[in-house]
Amino acid sequence: MSAIYNASRRGFLKTSALAGGGLLIGFTLPGASRLAQAVSVFSPNAYLRIGSDNQITVICGLSEMGQGVHTAIPMLVAEELDADWSKIKVEQAEADPAFNNPIFGMQATGGSTSVRGHWEPMRKAGAAARAMLVAAAAERWNADPADCRTEKGMVVHKSGKKLSYGQLAAAAAKQPVPAQVQLKSPKAFRILGRAARRLDTPAKVNGSAKFGLDVRLPGMLTAVMARPPVPGGKLVSVDDSKAKAIAGVKQVLQIPGGVAVLAEGYWAAKQGRDALQIKWDDGANAALLSDAVSKMLAEGAAKGGALGRNEGDVGAPVAKRLEAVYEAPFLAHACMEPMNATVWVKPDEIEVWAGTQSQGPSQGILGEVAGVAPGKVKVHTMYLGGGFGRRFAPDFTVDATLLSKISGKPVQLVYTREDDMKAYFYRPASVARFAGGLDANGKAVSFSASICSPSLMEASGFMKLPADGVDEMAVEGIRDCPYDFPNLRVEYARREPGVQIWFWRSVGHSQNLFFIESFVDEMAAAAGKDPCEFRLGLLGKQPRFRGVLELAAKKAGWGKPLPAGVHRGIAVAHSFGSYVAEVAEVSVGRDGKVRVHRVVGSVDCGLTVNPEIVKRQIESAIVYGLSAALYGKITFKDGRVEQSNFHDYPVLRIDEMPKVEVHIVASTEPPGGIGEPGLPPVAPAVANAIFAATGKRVRKLPIKAEELKQA
């Protein structure tokens, strides 16, 4: 996912007066124009709408899944517009190439790219609108625009005359769009960098916020599907007589993904699905077993593979050499809202209502499924009940489209929790084999890593394994490790156990930082050095890494006494353009039960749009990462996923929740991502604290209490 785009291609397209007498600013986003022209029947624009009633509406093309983008994007626009924040509303845009994410070149939300990609274009949109409002006011007053300023939704003349943006909207719409706009210096920010309230909160406390599952259409049928229990399995035969006998069941349909029962409402559909009698051919994966996957990956890591980085000579003699093998499991996302999509295939267009992270690609994919042009695929993005990467996948929208097409009805496809848990799209399992070398003074002089996992780039369907054979996501966080090792080697061995894998919050960093930050801790212990000092000693060329590490250590009281039985661990990571360090305070019971009491985090994400959302996202990622570290694993036996619901795929509960403190490093660097970077350091910080508490190294996730029991 390249972060490079050409800022000079940004341009404002058009303005037009709204019927109600308002200013509507359309602007293309970088990278969007080529695609926008290809689908020219749509108005290819993102919009800022200023009503004559002073209502300002920002239309956001990004999906709100909890990360706060429906607040951050309006803040960017409002800042340069000099709007009154209390008058700002946000609306979800329908899918349209004009809303392409500049970093992806398609309309999609993920990779912690939203603020990074829209930081400039959204501010420029606000600045252009502001300039046009000023020009309209100056014209009205027959004044020099230079004698006018703006504040809180008003244009103010030096004489003291004022007009509100609403009063000026119709006239502003007739002004030419400025070719160039001047953006504010961060010192002049009035909205950015402050903790504006989330715009989506009110609807989320009274039940009125509409998620994908809340869509209700006239004549809609609910579908629940039976899918092959083994990846790659095929349907042999189905007896649907019992299903069809259930009141409310309307149709039973076979599609490539499985057998669907369509009924009036979920309960009838679910009962119908459960009543299907199906014979499956389990196919080549019938014997898939987690132990065999572990062995396959361990052998791959031992053998080595494509060279990702090679500096110096890791084979050179060292005073002390240590080796370790780490492993991380497949993981489900377990979003609180199970996967679902509502689709209505009409004769010449289709409408889709879904909590999706990939509405742009969906237009093409679903258009192909339904046999209509991408421009005829209307995607209404609903609130996402958690995304975490899972809702980037097209499985639920594709199947819902097929079911609507075949049935001729609007169809809401609902995954039961068990369906959701067993539907694959897992974070890849991975094994890393490390060797580290220390000189006679305990200085780290060599580091080598051999990582084996399936290829996420290949699994994605929109990326390819690069020519060097190294999957970027399989090695991210290790290949680009910040430590000053004079001899360094990173290899990637690809193995494919046959399980559909997918992006999971922080992607490769989610396991790789656990691996490397644990192993670096092992190196520190072998060198007899304090783990924080040891890291700082290897980060001489990395001021931002040092900055977060020092801040987290200071705020956590690193080195200071703790209550009896409580121990600290530390870890640092860079991902998605941001730097995060975390210190975990952990105790381990005699029964091996791990309790995380407090996590102190620090983040350097460059300029902050909304510091409160930044802190909450770091905290959120800590909780998500802790759930995975303490409990998360998807395992296979006889080809079948062994987990099904929250009893066997537990997640952190309120009574296990640590205190969390997050501190922000003041920075003037461009903004980094924030939805994911808080996750990678938490597992190693906890594992390193467990080592401090017990002397035992956790080298395989999830953490197993039985291995930490005191004799």
Place this chain on the structure above:
Amino acid sequence: MISLSVNGKNISVNDSPDTPLLWVLRDTLGMTGTKFGCGVALCGACTVHLDGAPVRSCSTPVSAAAGRKITTIEAMAASPVGKAVQAAWIKHDVPQCGYCQSGQIMGAAALLAKTRKPSDTDIDAAMSGILCRCGTYNQIRAAIKDAAQSMRTGS
């Protein structure tokens, strides 16, 4: 026909008696504020009140709710406790994705209706069955305490 009292209104539904209350609310009555998360009372997203007590509507047959007072998130603003909880939720900007928050608010309101000054242990006991994947637990705890405080002081 099953007669129900939902948020103070008497309603009759034709669903079979074993249909979970959740689906009667969401599909028959179109009240989608109550959420489906797990279907087997493991996540708490579907929490509603039956005669004031929190229950998991996904695992409560509609027949068991007949003749009892059903209260959902849609009616929270109508009760002083519900209002205080919602106000605290807004003050602390608790929700992230928001999907679990109907259940969290119903759980919190039921707790505060019984326990005017809940301790951390009370909060753990009442709320540990309601899962949040966004990790808003610390804000939920703070908001519950705040709501309790505002109810005591009447502010």
